[in-house]
Amino acid sequence: MSNAGEAAPGEPSTAGDGTAYDELPTETRRSVLRQSLSVGLATGAYGISFGALGVSSGLSILQTSLLSVLLFSGGSQFAVVGILGAGGTGSAAVATSTLLGVRNGLYALQTSRLLDVRGWRRLAAAHLTIDESTAVAVGQDLRRAGRLGFWATGLAVFVFWNLMTLLGAFVGNALGDPTRWGLDAAAAAAFTALLWPRLRSRDAAATMVLAIAIALLTSPLLPVGVPVILTVLAALVVGLTGGGRHERADEDDPEPDLDPGAEVAR
Amino acid sequence: MSDWTIVLLSSALAFATKLAGYVVPESWVEGPRRRRVLALLPVALLAGLVAIQTFGGDGGSLHVDARLAAVAVAVVLLLVRANFLVVVIAAAAVAAGLRAIGWG
Incomplete structure (x- = not known):
């Protein structure tokens, strides 16, 4: 793969020719790989809670593990097993999972420019496009370092997340009655922890309050799982009306949808 | 919908969403309002999940x-x-x- 002439606009002019551009300084390379590995370990560790919750929701060990291999997006996976565990329908679980996954598509708009990949590499990159790989990739100063960070973090999270899911699924299977061990409360806490780093702006806080109100008010009236989907209205209402006062800030920041802190273990 | 359908369908849709970002023109999500709604989407859904997982019981009752x-x-x-x-x-x-x- 030749990278000559591939330098992005804004790439530091130290890349005098293709060869020099290809080589990352050893120090930078090491630091990116170290960061990728630590994010992979930290994120992978909570795969154990997903694995345990997956089997407690009624999925088999194989089905729980396949969600980590194939779906590979923490928030969506927790949503699937959370809604199934609460007695929701399959369509509600799939719809919530997919809506939560929309942000990965937004990350992909950025990583596709950074990676510039085609063919099977593009398919692999798409699969690895999640909160963590994107956050590490866009956090690098050099484009080449960003690419390395994306792949290394994506692969590290993939490996550890799947290993720990499998472990958690066996542990959860051995535990038996999920409520006795507080696994239902663990699911609520997991969603709280996933939500937490996203509550940075006033709009986000307003969206949260409105979404909670919508979910609780409609819960007794609608089939399980539907109230969560209805919370999309909270994002629409706040996003379309409440945010007017932030118009200028949005223009200053070309990529407000990316939240580098989100879901990256702190 | 069987458990297997749920697992495979949610996975396929998640992958399609990721891949879409690599193939659709970026103009599809241009504009501050559209971006704001999309950025707030996970906040709303996660908050709804917190509420239901914390208070929800059989048949949507609250406890x-x-x-x-x-x-x-x-x-x-x-x-x-x-x-x-x-x-x-x-x-x-x-x-x-x-x-x-x-x-x-």
């Missing part, structure tokens, strides 16, 4: 029980920047402990 205490502990731990896994395990322990002594 206050050990789960609320567990989530309160989770919030306190998040305020002091505890690690994700610590938060989740502590919440499970609180709920399990309260149930063991007969509450919630």
